[in-house]
Amino acid sequence: MNRMDAQPLPGTEPLTMEGDLAAQMVAGMDRFLMRETDASVGQRASHWQRDLSSHETYARSIEPNRQRFLKIIGAVDPREPVEMVRVEALTPRPPLPQGERGGGRAGSGYTVQTVRWTVLKGVEGEGLLLLPDGEPVADVVALPDCDTTPERLAGLTPGVPAEAQFARRLAEQGCRVLVPVLIDRKDTYSGTPGVKLTNHPHREFIYRAAYEMGWHIIGYEVQKVLAAVDWFSSEGRRRRPVGVIGHGEGGLIAFYAAASDTRIDAVGVSGYFQPREGLWREPIYRNVWSLLREFGDAEIASLIAPRALTVEACAHPEVTGPPPVTSERRGGAPGVLTTPSFSSVEAEFERAQGLIAGLNLSPSWTLVRSGDGTGPPGSQEMLKAFLTALGVRSDLRPSSGPPSWDALPDPEARLRRQVGQLVEHTQYRMREAEFVRAMFWSKADASSLEKWQETAREYRDHLWEEVIGKLPPATLPASPRTRRVYDTPKFRGYEVVLDVYPDVFAYGTLLVPKDVKEGERRPVVVCQHGLEGRTQDVADPDVDNHHYHRFACRLAERGFVTYAPQNPTIGGDTFRFVQRKATPLKCALFAFITRQHERTLEWLSSLPFVDPERIAFYGLSYGGSTAMRVPALLERYCLSICSACFNEWIWKSVSVRRPYTYPMTGEFEQPEFNLGNTFNHAEMSWLICPRPFMVERGHQDGVAPDEWVAYEYARTFRRYNLLGLGDRTEIEFFDGPHSIHGVGTFKFLHKHLRWPEPQ
Numbered sequence: 183m184n185r186m187d188a189q190p191l192p193g194t195e196p197l198t199m200e201g202d203l204a205a206q207m208v209a210g211m212d213r214f215l216m217r218e219t220d221a222s223v224g225q226r227a228s229h230w231q232r233d234l235s236s237h238e239t240y241a242r243s244i245e246p247n248r249q250r251f252l253k254i255i256g257a258v259d260p261r262e263p264v265e266m267v268r269v270e271a272l273t274p275r276p277p278l279p280q281g282e283r284g285g286g287r288a289g290s291g292y293t294v295q296t297v298r299w300t301v302l303k304g305v306e307g308e309g310l311l312l313l314p315d316g317e318p319v320a321d322v323v324a325l326p327d328c329d330t331t332p333e334r335l336a337g338l339t340p341g342v343p344a345e346a347q348f349a350r351r352l353a354e355q356g357c358r359v360l361v362p363v364l365i366d367r368k369d370t371y372s373g374t375p376g377v378k379l380t381n382h383p384h385r386e387f388i389y390r391a392a393y394e395m396g397w398h399i400i401g402y403e404v405q406k407v408l409a410a411v412d413w414f415s416s417e418g419r420r421r422r423p424v425g426v427i428g429h430g431e432g433g434l435i436a437f438y439a440a441a442s443d444t445r446i447d448a449v450g451v452s453g454y455f456q457p458r459e460g461l462w463r464e465p466i467y468r469n470v471w472s473l474l475r476e477f478g479d480a481e482i483a484s485l486i487a488p489r490a491l492t493v494e495a496c497a498h499p500e501v502t503g504p505p506p507v508t509s510e511r512r513g514g515a516p517g518v519l520t521t522p523s524f525s526s527v528e529a530e531f532e533r534a535q536g537l538i539a540g541l542n543l544s545p546s547w548t549l550v551r552s553g554d555g556t557g558p559p560g561s562q563e564m565l566k567a568f569l570t571a572l573g574v575r576s577d578l579r580p581s582s583g584p585p586s587w588d589a590l591p592d593p594e595a596r597l598r599r600q601v602g603q604l605v606e607h608t609q610y611r612m613r614e615a616e617f618v619r620a621m622f623w624s625k626a627d628a629s630s631l632e633k634w635q636e637t638a639r640e641y642r643d644h645l646w647e648e649v650i651g652k653l654p655p656a657t658l659p660a661s662p663r664t665r666r667v668y669d670t671p672k673f674r675g676y677e678v679v680l681d682v683y684p685d686v687f688a689y690g691t692l693l694v695p696k697d698v699k700e701g702e703r704r705p706v707v708v709c710q711h712g713l714e715g716r717t718q719d720v721a722d723p724d725v726d727n728h729h730y731h732r733f734a735c736r737l738a739e740r741g742f743v744t745y746a747p748q749n750p751t752i753g754g755d756t757f758r759f760v761q762r763k764a765t766p767l768k769c770a771l772f773a774f775i776t777r778q779h780e781r782t783l784e785w786l787s788s789l790p791f792v793d794p795e796r797i798a799f800y801g802l803s804y805g806g807s808t809a810m811r812v813p814a815l816l817e818r819y820c821l822s823i824c825s826a827c828f829n830e831w832i833w834k835s836v837s838v839r840r841p842y843t844y845p846m847t848g849e850f851e852q853p854e855f856n857l858g859n860t861f862n863h864a865e866m867s868w869l870i871c872p873r874p875f876m877v878e879r880g881h882q883d884g885v886a887p888d889e890w891v892a893y894e895y896a897r898t899f900r901r902y903n904l905l906g907l908g909d910r911t912e913i914e915f916f917d918g919p920h921s922i923h924g925v926g927t928f929k930f931l932h933k934h935l936r937w938p939e940p941q
Contacts, residue, residue: 187667191676191692193789195664200677203689204716208750208757210685211774215763219459222474223518229476230484231608234540242445246483247476252442254471254855256392257408262300268311269296272338272589291315292353292491294336296591297360299409304610305603307406308596309362310336312353312507315572319356321414321570323407323439324349325364325432327453327499328385328583330757331593332361338590348427348560349451354726355569355576356680357425360410362591363600364403364431367465369505369514371601378841381504381511385431385599389853390845394835395615396856399467400438402604406916407439408836408870415445420602423572429453430499430519434468438507441485448490448546449573452559455479455493455523457530462762465517468784471855473653480534490571491801494564495527496552502624515850517815525554526741545787546571584798621697622860631872631905641701644867645814645861649854651769656682656781659688664692672696672725673738678745680781688778690747691721693738699790705935706743706786708779708819709734712803713751719748729802729826733922737788741938743792749781750774761851770854772811779808795820796935802826802922803885814869821934825918828877829886830894832858842884864897867911871902874910874934880918884929890913910934 190196199206254256286497290316298308307461310332324372326335326342334341336359339352349361365384372387373379380387389399407426412509414424425448428436433454440449458478461468483491498521531549548571552561562578569576625639627633646652658681668675673693680688698704707722711730719727721734721744734744750757750771762769787794799822801809806827813822824909835853837843844852867875875898879891902911914926931937 187669188667190279191664192864194662194664194678194780195663197677197679199663199876199907203679203906204676204752205533205756207687207689207748208760210687210752211679212760212763213685214683215760218767219462219474219763223459226476226481230481232537234538235256237541240488240538240541244485247481248442249484251477253396254473255404255438255442256396256398257404259302259548261405261412262302264409264416266297266413269298270589270591271295289451291356291401291768292340301406301409302402302607305402305405305607305800306599307362307409308405309360310338310349310371312336312359312361314353314356314358316356318358318422319574320425320569322352322357322359322424322572323410323436324352324359324361325407325425325426325428325436326361326362326937327430327432328366329499330429332363333590333593333748335361336708338674343558343883344558345562346429346558348429348565349563350570350777351560351578352427354897355574355578357574358422360481361408362406363596364435365399365601365604367501367505368922369511370674371598371605373511373846374838377839378846379511379596379818380826380846381507381514382845383467383514384849386465386504386515387845388601388604388608389467389469390489390500390850391605391612391836391838392869393471393853393855393871394832395608395611395858397608397611398470399604399915401903403435403605404442407435408443411439411443411445417914423447423574425449425568425572426589427452427568429496437479437482439483440489440491441653443596444489446489448492448568449486450492450494450564450568452494452759453496453498453521453563455483455495456527462759463518463767465519466515466762466850468517469765471765474766475768478533482535483531483534484537487540487547488543489507491546492548492550492564492567492571493527493531494550494552494559494561495524496559496561496564497521497556509921513846513848513850515758519588521556524551527555530806532909550577567624568722572741583826589898594777600632608836609838612858613830615832615862618859619862619865626868628901628904631907634905635872638869638871641865645811645866645869649857649860651764651767653683653769653773656777658683660785662785668693668721668723670735673735675721678785680785682777682781686774688747688781689717690745690782691717691734693721693734693746694791695738695741695743697741703793704741704743704791705798705937706745706792707734707737707931707935708782708799709744709746710799710801710805710808711746711749712801712805713802715749715805716752717746717748722904729921731922733800733924736924739930740928740932741937742931742935745782745786749804749808758851765855771851772808775808776812776815781814781815785855787818791920794818798935799823800825800927800929800931803920810863813873819873821876821931822870823876823878823930825922825927826880826883826885828863828879828891828894830890831863833890834886842886862897863894865899867898868901872905872907872910875902876911876927876930877913878923879913879915880923881915882918882923882938883920883921
């Protein structure tokens with residue numbers, strides 16, 4: 183075989199790019215996304231129709247934005263009727279001598295109770311309730327950073343400096359203060375004992391399963407805050423001012439809760455507010471689908487207007503990554519938190535003020551600085567501004583230190599309950615998903631094939647626009663460049679590069695049988711590799727990868743034209759960070775992959791030896807994921823074969839009862855927002871219908887058990903069969919591993935591409 187002849191395919195320009203083209207392709211996507219992230223700040227205005235003529239008209243004009251915000255943070259489901267249960271009153275110890283306590287005294291004008299309250303089905307909030315001795319002047323939810331317990335924020339246990347114990351200090355000013363528990367960043371309960379443990383922070387462990395179901399750890403905790411506001415509002419007394427205040431992760435939740443609910447009169451955000459274009463660097467449990475297309479911190483602040491906002495520039499929690507990897511625990515996503523410069527916080531605050539400048543809110547919107555902007559949270563200036571916004575008169579003096587209390591709750595047992603409830607809620611939503619999807623698909627009309635195809639268009643649009651994300655059509659000419667890299671007795675092989683966007687190109691390998699006659703048009707099989715694969719794994723005649731078995735070459739030897747695209751799922755976490763940058767812009771890796779395939783289909787269809795009506799797709803593993811999504815969207819693919827991937831995908835993405843599901847592994851890029859309520863693999867296959875569709879499955883494949891595959895495929899077959907198309911779909915089980923088998927699938931290709939099998 184001659185590898186030295188690099189001449190191009192006739193009709194194309196020479197390909198001169200050198201080096202690792204797969205890595206260059208991924209790097210180009212990264213550069214594209216960084217430009218789009220920077221540009222998103224100026225583009226957000228197109229999603230808003232602010233009417234600044236009055237406070238009332240402004241509130242109405244931003245309500246659609248608020249509803250979209252609630253949806254993407256997973257806080258749209260109705261809450262349970264709220265019931266606040268006061269579990270236990272804590273007992274103050276006798277006061278210590280003044281010198282030992284820094285002036286503190288037991289009681290300090292309030293009492294403390296441990297409480298829990300209903301939020302969602304099976305989900306409660308828990309924490310402390312600080313009750314002033316007299317009639318409260320305001321109701322406040324005070325949220326510590328998630329690694330700080332309510333007891334520390336209230337000064338009941340050590341760990342937070344006295345001046346930063348803002349829950350206690352607000353209670354001393356006469357506020358009734360509820361201090362919820364937030365899910366922390368440890369990994370103690372991340373996993374299922376006897377199944378698998380991980381080093382995912384608790385917040386990430388819940389995020390992964392919740393995100394797939396259209397929920398979010400952020401939404402869960404916002405709902406806990408709003409349930410507390412429900413309770414404040416349900417007592418039948420004269421309405422008191424309601425405020426939320428928080429630091430770090432608590433600042434995020436306070437900020438988002440106030441943006442979500444206009445019953446909150448004032449919010450204090452400490453150690454969170456800043457430009458959000460670096461979201462991709464932060465821990466993945468802060469990742470929110472499509473956030474940056476419409477919302478930076480300034481835009482979220484504009485949802486709070488005309489209500490009061492106090493932002494404190496202070497020390498942020500410092501996070502360097504997930505908990506340490508051990509022999510038993512691994513898979514946590516990278517992500518860091520650092521304290522931003524004061525100038526960047528100030529710039530975002532000023533941008534927020536600019537968005538609502540016509541509302542005249544300067545007295546109630548305040549930016550304060552703790553020390554040089556890196557001091558502890560809850561400064562004197564911060565608390566004074568927050569109390570003033572609540573209409574509370576205060577001569578807030580420097581803190582004299584906390585009192586001492588007996589009978590404190592067990593924080594570890596409480597955390598275990600809180601984590602367990604949220605994990606179980608994700609599992610409950612997973613079990614309910616098939617019924618939710620049935621309602622979602624209720625408009626699809628299966629009374630005839632024509633009606634089915636007509637009504638399926640709406641679902642195809644939803645999958646592309648709301649789950650995968652729809653990038654614009656290619657903005658550059660394809661400008662095909664090729665070079666010959668393989669020459670065997672039966673076929674020639676060419677590396678191919680096609681432009682899509684600036685910095686974004688499609689790359690792959692084309693194999694052309696040598697016996698193609700003048701004017702003949704052959705069927706094409708697009709052969710897609712999986713995770714960490716390369717086009718050479720599929721199409722290099724000298725490589726016999728144990729997953730792929732040269733299936734592009736074998737099909738070319740049977741007379742098919744084959745094309746092996748390079749998927750961007752390569753480079754370890756490199757491509758996963760591309761996904762991280764993409765999702766806040768409302769697109770995923772599959773948004774790029776789909777447009778790459780669209781461009782590839784255009785080019786393949788233009789080749790004189792290709793029949794554009796007979797271009798098929800065949801992918802394994804991550805390529806099998808591509809086989810479910812891309813042909814569902816691009817109808818130019820005349821059939822699709824999914825190998826070593828097809829199964830009950832929502833269980834695979836959400837269940838915590840199996841060691842191979844995505845809440846238990848390192849593939850942090852896999853969750854797709856709200857997929858569980860809209861599309862499982864069967865529903866994706868329904869969008870491929872009436873085109874032929876096949877599943878290839880090895881009994882020893884560790885992706886999922888045979889039972890999951892068969893269960894989900896039964897739903898595919900039923901849909902095809904009821905539409906009179908039962909002969910267009912097949913499944914082949916074989917005794918083998920996660921690999922191309924190439925027996926029944928090859929027969930399927932010959933049959934439906936109308937190409938004779940070799941003698």
